[in-house]
Each structure stands twice: as C-alpha cells, then as structure tokens.
Amino acid sequence: MATIDLILLHPPTLYDFRKRPGIHGPISDVVPSTPIFEMYPIGFASLSEYLERHGLRVRIINIALKMLKDRRFDVERLIQKSKPVAFGLDLHWMAHVQGALALAEIIKRFHPETPVILGGLSATYYHEEILRQYPFVDFVVKGDSTEKPLLQLLRAIKGKGDFQNIPNLTYRDGGNGIRVNPLSYVPENLDDMAIDYRHIMKKVVRYADPVGYQPFIDWYTYPVTAVFTCRGCSYHCKTCGGSSQTFRSMANRRRPAYRDPRLLAQDIFHIADHLLAPVMIIGDIFQPGEAYGLTFLQEMKKRRITNHIAFEFFVPPSRDRLERIAEAIPNFNIEISPESHDEEVRKTFGRPYDNKSLERMIGDAIDLGSKRIDLFFMTGLPGQTYHSVLETVDYCQYLLKRFQPYPKLIPFISPLAPFLDPGSAAFEEPERYGYRLFCRTVEEHRQALMAPSWKYILNYETRWMSRDEIVYSTYEAGKRLNRLKAEFGLIDRKTAESVERRIEAAVRVMKQIDEIMALSDPKERERALDSILPGDLSLHAYSMSTVCEKKELEWPTRFIRMNFIKIVKTLLMRRKPNVSLPSSTGPS
Ligand code: B12
C-alpha cells in the first residue's frame, strides 16, 4: 500500500481511562459520546477530503473509540506499526488535553523523526505554551480552518521545504526557539470545504476499518449525521469558547464564514441518498439573515427529504420562519438552549430572548407539526444559584403541563463541564463574570483530568455556586427532571427507575470520593479509590448517561438506516466532492 501522508488520531480525554478509576460524571449526557468524548471533530472529515483532493493520502483513526470498544486494544502496537509521513492529533476540545499529549508522547517514543501536528480550538488557544512545554509536539496549525495551511505544511515536510511562509503555523525552529507565523489564513466562506460522508465511506473501505472512522460508540445503530452552516458565531455567550469575541481574539475571525445555502442543501441530499437517519444542521440557518435561511429552505423544497432534520436555533424563530420550514421539510425537529428558566440569568449568559417568545415558538412549532422539540438547560451559569437550578426544573414542569398532550417536548439539564471553555469571556475575565478558576494553563488542565471525580476536574466555580453545589444541583435537578419525564410519559417507568438508581449510586460514590480525598496519605488515598472504583467499570456504572438516557437524545430513524445499493454504487464511482454548485439541484 502507498505511504500514508497523514494519520489523524482522535484521543480519549484520559489516556488510561481503562485502568484509572474515576467518575467522569454527566459531562457528556447531552451529546452522543460517552464521557471519554470519543467523537472526533467533524473537521477531520473536511481535512481528509481536502488533502486527498490535493493528492495526499490520509487516514483517520479514532483511538478513543477503539479503546472503548475493545478493552484489550493495544494503542502502542498500532502506533508502532503505523509509518505515515506525519501524525495529526486533535486538541480541539480542552477535555482531550491529557489524552492528546499522552498519544503525542507515545508517537515520539516510537517514531522520533516523524512530525507530530496538533490542531483544533484548544491547540490554537495554547499554541505557544504547548510547544514550549511538550517537546513531543512539533507543530500547531492554528485557526478554525486549517485545510489549506495543513496541506502546505505536509508538502513542506515531504519536500524538505521551509515553514516560514506557512500561515497559521507555530513550530519549533530547529533550536529551542518557537516560531509563530501569523494566523492569516481565515477563509470568508466554506464553499471549498466539504463534510462529505461519501468520502468517509470510501476511506472505511480503503482501510477496512469501520471502527477507526466511527464517530461515536452507537453510530452504526444510530447513524446521526451533521451538516455545517458556518465556522465562527455571531453571538457572544459568556462561557463559550466559540463565541464571536473568542473567534476574533483567538482565530483572527472577524465574522463567521458560511457555507453557501445551496451547497448546504446538497450536503443533506447526499446524506439522504445513503442514510435514512437524522441530519442535524449545526448553526442557526437564520444566523446569517433571512435570505440565507429562505434560500436554503427553497432548495430543500426541490426534494421531499423524509429523513428527520434537526434545526438548531439561537433565538426562537418567528411563526413565519417556522411555516417555511414546515413547508419544505416534512420531518422537522427543533433544538434550542434557553440554558435557564431565569430570564436574567439567560440574558447575562448571552441569550437575548424571554420566556414568552420561547413559549410562543414551542406553541407554533407544535402547531406546525414539529416532530420533536429539545430544550437544553445548563448548570454553572453566571448568576445561577442552587435554588435557581431547581426552579429550572419547576419551569420544565410548567412547560410540559402547558403543552400537554404533545409527547415530544423534551427538556434536558446538564453541567457546564468538564471545563469552562478557554478563551471564553468568563475564562478571560473570571472576576468580571463571577467565576473563580482552578486551572489556567495546559498543564493544570492536564493534571485536573487525572482527578478521581468530575467535581475535582471542573476548572471553575462561580460566585453563586461552589463546585459542590454545581455537582449536587446537577444530580438533584437530573433526578427531578427524570421523575417529571416519567410523570408526563416521555420515558417509561422502568427507564426512569434505572436513571434514578444510577443518579443515587453516583451521588453516593461521589461522597465517598470526597471522604477519600480528605485523607492526608496519598498511598492510602489511592488504595481507597481502587477499592471503590473498579477501573473502567466505574465509567459504565457511574458516568454513562447519569442524569438521562442516551436514547432520550435520539430522533426517530427507520428500521433500515442505510441505503446499501446507493452506498455500493458510491463506492464504485469516482464522484466529485460537494464543493461546487450544479446549475440545478435535483435527485442524483
Ligand atoms: C458542532 C459543535 C459540537 C458538536 C460536535 C460535532 C463534531 N463531531 O465536531 C457536538 C454537539 C457533538 C459537540 C459536542 C461537544 N462540544 Co462542541 N461545539 C460545536 C460548535 C457549535 C461548532 C463546531 C464547528 O462548527 N466546527 C466546524 C468543523 C468543521 O471544524 P472542526 O471540527 O472544528 O475542525 C477544524 C479545526 O478545529 C481544526 N482541527 C480540528 N482538529 C484538528 C487536528 C489537526 C491535526 C489539525 C491540523 C486541525 C484540526 O481544523 C478543522 C478543519 O479546518 C462549537 C462552537 C463554535 N462556534 O465553534 C462548539 C465547541 C467546539 N464545543 C465545545 C465543547 C466544550 C463541547 C463538549 C465538550 C461539550 C460537552 N461537555 O458535552 C462536547 C464534546 C463532544 C465530543 N468530542 O465527544 C467548545 C470547545 C471549547 C474548548 N476549547 O474546549 C466549543 C468551542 C463551544 C461550546 N462550548 O459548545 N460540539
């Protein structure tokens, strides 16, 4: 087989999670991943497609998922026998800092001459510190769009060229100095980049590695997909490391880059041709303005896609906009994150709408046939107290009552965890927003991840809630919400009982850990922890879907979720990526 130019590896949050006891907590309850955050950045798909389109060979290996699936999977062996031109690792989510650095170290141990490249938002934020502190990392490619600079870097590595003129690059300059090239490659649109699932399918076959490309643990039974409207954001939520202000200071992005709405529709058509599963549209289609959203919906109308399509809204859309969605998409679903029932807390956080407009939207969406409406609330917000968290659950009860008998209004509550996002306004100016930080540097975050429970991993507390209060209000709210869901028939009694049992067990063990952490002798502490948390079993027993069931997140799919004939055809054909607009968009 020809040499692979780049192997992109996705690490687990904590490298030896299979051996190390710990309660990772409900940190991933409202995303498809486990607390190991095995989902790789979707940008891996566009990097792979772009680099291959320009003549390089790329392979993605989801190490986190392989470790999760197979207790005996030997990471070191895999790395030892892999011999690409370079390795790439994502340090996109800060939660992966321990795992990413551990993998980088292993790579260098086996392949001292092979370049190790890091990328993603957290690597961008900490680029200089990473290169200064960790000699096993050679390059950081900064920014939210690294397709082009990464191509230039790989070409320079292969051709022994120099790195001086490669935009967005921070690297070690032979000696011990660090060179920081300007972050000047910031594309204004996303039309030359594609998240093309057909590309991924082909690579799965090329490398005969369905697990290496699998996005998360249950993907083959629930193959949810995503399309992207943008990179960047025009909102400025105070705890978000992807806000307009953060993108400006960290990634030199002045305004979001959007994907042409007609290309976005095509992305969905291509998915619908192959998979009969739900598609999540990331980013509010009305964020760039009315015209963008309406052009997209006009395009969608040309084909009656029956896949469930989930829309994410940053503010409740008007009835008129919802009507357009209902006309274009038979199975539409809605996701919105009010964060808190308390309008003051919500406003301070950065969401500019009141409960009246939220409730108006829910009523309209039900009226117009929305198949499902998910509401996401959070703990750990500026201005939010323990009491306020529990009042959020009361508000959920009010909503469920008010919109009865609609059976698909589904509230969730989860913590702002494991970390307050580096680069967010609250991280940059903690005092101003009422936060107290326990970690600021890469190393402090890396160390925190090795703590035995998510309470000690949390990198913050607030003026209104200590870490204890954030943790226990989350469990208490989760317990109450779980009961409500059973009461209103959103989940069955058996599920509710098992969630409640899990919450209670998790709280019990969290308190035991608190007692152990108070022991002064570190050896005794370790022994005591080992005795209550049996290795990776603790992950499954106390951290998986603690405050709600993963199944609650799932939009409906059909029994047969893949169009196998179309998939085989795609594998046999050479198709163009989805980066240019056809003169008319119709069934392909
Ligand atoms: C969509 C999204 C998600 C999706 C993820 C889809 C996916 N698989 O990528 C979902 C909803 C699942 C999600 C989950 C989480 N998310 Co999120 N998410 C976003 C969001 C809204 C958009 C990201 C996006 O559009 N990316 C565009 C894609 C195409 O690019 P990309 O994947 O980032 O990849 C590009 C670059 O990052 C870079 N890159 C990435 N990896 C590598 C590797 C190398 C070697 C190189 C060179 C480059 C590189 O190049 C890529 C292509 O140019 C951002 C906010 C924002 N405004 O950006 C938050 C954001 C990224 N998420 C965040 C967080 C905290 C999380 C969670 C940890 C939350 C939680 N506790 O559950 C989880 C982690 C999930 C996991 N890994 O299992 C934070 C990250 C802050 C930080 N620095 O740590 C952000 C910034 C804001 C937020 N709070 O939501 N998220």
Ligand code: SF4
């Ligand atoms: S949390 Fe707010 S700032 Fe962050 S991506 Fe979502 S809407 Fe944008």
